[in-house]
Amino acid sequence: MELYIKSLIMGIVEGLTEFLPVSSTGHLIITGDVLEFLGKDQRDMFEIVIQLGAILAVCWEYRKRLTPVLTRLHKDVHARQLAINIAVAFIPAGVLALLFGKFIKAHLFSAVPVATAFVVGGLIIFGVERKQHNVSVSAVDAMTWKDALKVGVAQCFALIPGTSRSGATIIGGLLFGLSRNAATEFSFFLAIPTLGAAAVYDLLKYRGVLDARMAGLLAVGFIMSFASALLAVRGLVQYVSRHDFTVFAWYRMAFGTIVLITSYLDVVEWSR
Numbered sequence: 001m002e003l004y005i006k007s008l009i010m011g012i013v014e015g016l017t018e019f020l021p022v023s024s025t026g027h028l029i030i031t032g033d034v035l036e037f038l039g040k041d042q043r044d045m046f047e048i049v050i051q052l053g054a055i056l057a058v059c060w061e062y063r064k065r066l067t068p069v070l071t072r073l074h075k076d077v078h079a080r081q082l083a084i085n086i087a088v089a090f091i092p093a094g095v096l097a098l099l100f101g102k103f104i105k106a107h108l109f110s111a112v113p114v115a116t117a118f119v120v121g122g123l124i125i126f127g128v129e130r131k132q133h134n135v136s137v138s139a140v141d142a143m144t145w146k147d148a149l150k151v152g153v154a155q156c157f158a159l160i161p162g163t164s165r166s167g168a169t170i171i172g173g174l175l176f177g178l179s180r181n182a183a184t185e186f187s188f189f190l191a192i193p194t195l196g197a198a199a200v201y202d203l204l205k206y207r208g209v210l211d212a213r214m215a216g217l218l219a220v221g222f223i224m225s226f227a228s229a230l231l232a233v234r235g236l237v238q239y240v241s242r243h244d245f246t247v248f249a250w251y252r253m254a255f256g257t258i259v260l261i262t263s264y265l266d267v268v269e270w271s272r
Contacts, residue, residue, distance in 0.1 A: 003213075004220055006035045011050050011221035015228025018054040018195075019188060019236060021125065021167030021248045022255075026114040029161065030259060033111055042214060045206040048199050049218045053225030055195050058188045060226075061233050066189075078141050082189065088145045089152035089169075089186075090193045096156050097198070109161050112263050117162025118256030125249035128171050136177035140185050143178070150176040151186060155194065162256075165194065171245070180240040188233060 013031050017024040028047050037043055059066060068079040108114075137143055154172020158165035166187050173183025261267075 003038075003217060006037045007046070007217040007221040008224050009035065010037060010046065011053065011224030012228045014047070014050045014221070015054050015057065015225040015230075016232050018051065018225075018229055019058070019166050019191065019233050021121075021164050021170055021245055022252060023114070023118065023121070023162050023164035023167065024051075024054070025109075026118060026162035026164070029109060029114050030111055038217075041206055044202065045214065046218060046221060048202045048206070050221040050225040051195055052199050053222040054229035055192055055199070057226045057229035058191060058233060061230060062185075062188065066192075081143075082140065084145055085140075085143050085148035085186070086189055086193060089148040089155065089190050090197075092149070092152040093155045093159060093194060094197065096159055100159070104159055104161070111259055113160075114162035115256040115259035115263070117160050118252045119260070121163055121167055122249040122252035122256065125167070125171060125245050125252070128174060129244050129246050129249070131175075133174055134177060135179045137182055138179045140182050140189070143182065143186065147176060147178065148186070151178075151183075151190065155190065165191065167248070180244075181237070184236060184240050 010028065010031060013027050014024055017027045025047075031037075032043050032047075038046060068076045069083050072079050073083060074080075137147055151169050151173050154176075155165060155169050157163050157172075158168040169187040169190055170180075170183045173186060174180065178186070
């Protein structure tokens, strides 16, 4: 029962943080350490599967927008352009992940590097929000493949755990002239192939750790991830229509600083 409660908490954390500019990977690393949740390989498998729950939430929320991409690609010009843009934006991070993914997981997937990225990311958000935004692309349908490529390059920074994939793409989109709504919505769409490809790759890698006990934990985590991600996506869309991202910068700074201080003082034995 204790493991099921922990899996429920991990699912909620994944869903709430996957599409906010606060880094779901960073939160899962920190939360997993605090809860002492599973062994390394089993935890990696668990995090991959519950990530699929968050992806499914985006697919469900934007099903009317995404269905034409699958069914009317040859007829609908907007659907075709969206598909091209997503593919173009996916390539930079996809290539870098294949080249440097093992190195990054071996050296940066621990609490202190994640906390450092939290603080640095918060400072970047502060800096971006102080700049005047000149919007040249007001909606996703107005994006060109060049706009998408710029966002894809920004997504590369998210390979550093703690940076936040959604944060890198949304903030990068703002810097490149996208409106807040366009940057946020395109970040959601780009998450589908990016997280999906990573999940399939790692599922094949860790398939050997799947057993009957893990199946139950995965089901709980997946369901909670889907439900909480659905709430987070809807909430973020409403939030960005009226606010900037400064609150997330403050949160990142506070969260990262607490982890760094507790690590330095040996108050908490974070993973290394």
